[in-house]
Amino acid sequence: MTSEFDSETLLTRATQLIELAKAAGADQADAVVVRSRSKSVSVRLGKVEGTEASESDDFSLRVFVGNRVASVSANPGFDIKTLAERAVAMARVSPEDPYACLADERNLARHYPDLDLYDATEVPTDALRDAALDMEQAALDVDGVKNSSGAGASAGMGGLVLVTSHGFSGSYMATRFGRSVSVIAGEGTKMERDYDFDSRLFFADLDDPKDIGRRAGERVVKRVNPRQVPTGKDLTVVFDPRLARGFVGHIAGAINGASVARKTSFLRDKMGKQVLKSGLSITDDPMIVRGSSSRPFDGEGVSGKRLVMIEDGVLNHWFLSTSTGRELGLETNGRGARGGTSVGPSSTNLALEPGDVSPEDLIRGIGNGFYVTELIGQGVNMVTGEYSRGATGFWIENGELAYAVSEVTIASNLKDMFMRLTPANDIDRKFGVASPTIAIEGMTLAGQ
Structure with a gap:
């Protein structure tokens, strides 16, 4: 992807948001920037039906005033001082939430690995179109396939920047490439539809378009009558x-x-009990x-580790963010995920x-x-x-x-x-x- 992820600029802007929130009266705060870039091509019956491209930078600020919390979000170009002051004003009149807080400082990731999530491959729009056309044609070439619902190919990237008022500052980015096709077999009221797809972080790992199309065609033909x-x-x-x-x-x-x-x-009362078959x-x-x-x-700056959630059929863990863990009398296990301006476990x-x-x-x-x-x-x-x-x-x-x-x-x-x-x-x-x-x-x- 050619769109650069300028993490340093975004980190600086997020840090400024935190500083302004504290100056406005916040006890704690965190700022998140989510950057996304994507493009896609859709085709049907050998013709391009749509070409789309999108870019966005979404800023969100979460502030804590005592046990009160508020979150605001904005697009690029906003006045960061006004945003910070608005967030603090909202927090002051919000109801108290005894569980809302930043992650405990001792749980923050001080060092984290490069997980090789980003592929710099630039995929031209023409290549996306050709892949979609090849998928569809391969599916239509399967004996018994009568029509197409369309095929598509896409390429995109997403980046996350997170800064907290108690010392965490980090960013990462990941790419995503996809191909999908849906076709129809049978006629009249006996028509059947099926599909196939692939989605990968790295473009070279994607299944061949013709293989995806052939699989979709073979799947739908088997469903006829x-x-x-x-x-x-x-x-x-x-x-x-x-x-x-x-x-x-x-x-x-x-x-x-x-x-x-x-x-x-x-399963709310099953911790430590058998929930799957033994083994x-x-x-x-x-x-x-x-x-x-x-x-x-995670969305709070905590590094998660591999967990055996259910082992030999016995439930060992819940998915926990910091606030959810506090509510249950437990500690986060690094599964906090950002959803808009909120954080929840996933x-x-x-x-x-x-x-x-x-x-x-x-x-x-x-x-x-x-x-x-x-x-x-x-x-x-x-x-x-x-x-x-x-x-x-x-x-x-x-x-x-x-x-x-x-x-x-x-x-x-x-x-x-x-x-x-x-x-x-x-x-x-x-x-x-x-x-x-x-x-x-x-x-x-x-x-x-």
């Missing part, structure tokens, strides 16, 4: 890795300290070199660690069941754990994928699903949430 299946209970449902990543995201949401503090997680573990590691969600420090490079069986053998051992490739709807209640989603996929018969299935609903409770989960060994760690194929026993399927 789906059948319905009868309603059944105690069924084993297998989640494709793309959907398994979303399922692991439900686990992350349930062990997020903010949800626990709000009492909106069905299963979930890890979170912000320090992976070239990791999709790596960061040398995962980084999260992974359901793989099992020791191939996905083929996992399916073969099931006999009859359901392999899910797409989920529909938002029927997940994180307070109770109730789970009910529309689904499409393939019926498993005698240990093989037999035929496409649509218009069914799968249901259970996440507590039970977690305890009945079996992972395969096909994990792909290139995404921020990584999971192998997973099988979950004892689910209900509502069909005909």
Whole structure:
């Protein structure tokens, strides 16, 4: 990317904001600058549909006056003295928050590693266009593909600068390149749609556009002429890795300290107890070199370390920022993330660690069941754990994928699903949430 990340200028401006906030009466403060640059090209049926480019520098200032806190944000060109004074004035009339504070000084990162998150490769707009066109054409060349929903390619970068009033000053930047395509097979009311994509920090690591297109075409053709299946209970449902990543995201949401503090997680009373089958573990590691969600420090200036969130099925940790940790009587574990002007806990490079069986053998051992490739709807209640989603996929018969299935609903409770989960060994760690194929026993399927 050609847009330079001038961290020194931004650090200086953020430092000035802090100094002006303290001069206006703030006891503590932190300032964040988020810089983003991106461009993308979208095509459909061999023609360019859109070309976009965007740039932004977003400043935010958070100030503390006693136990009162306020945050303000602005774009470049603002008067920093006015912004600082406004933030302090807002804090003085805000309600008290006993948990709001900066990270403890002893937890601040004094030294942090270069995680190799930035690729200086400049990708011309023409190259983005050509990649999108190649993806789409490769998908359309698959026998049975009838139409395209479009393809796109993108390149972007994001940088973070953070300065606090108690001594932290740091910055890092990361790039992101992406390719995606969606196509249609079948005709009339029997049309089916599917897609494929890739997203990487480094341009050279991206899958070839033609491979992405071919995979999308092959996926959608397999879904043509789906059948319905009868309603059944105690069924084993297998989640494709793309959907398994979303399922692991439900686990992350349930062990997020903010949800626990709000009492909106069905696992809020499970610390130190069994939540997955014995032998299963979930890890979170912000320090992976070239990791999709790596960061040398979090949104509060704290360096996180690799944590085994769930080990041998037992819950060991919540995701914690400083304020969430204080509310729960715990200490931050470096999972604070900036969201606008606020800080809340989040995962980084999260992974359901793989099992020791191939996905083929996992399916073969099931006999009859359901392999899910797409989920529909938002029927997940994180307070109770109730789970009910529309689904499409393939019926498993005698240990093989037999035929496409649509218009069914799968249901259970996440507590039970977690305890009945079996992972395969096909994990792909290139995404921020990584999971192998997973099988979950004892689910209900509502069909005909």
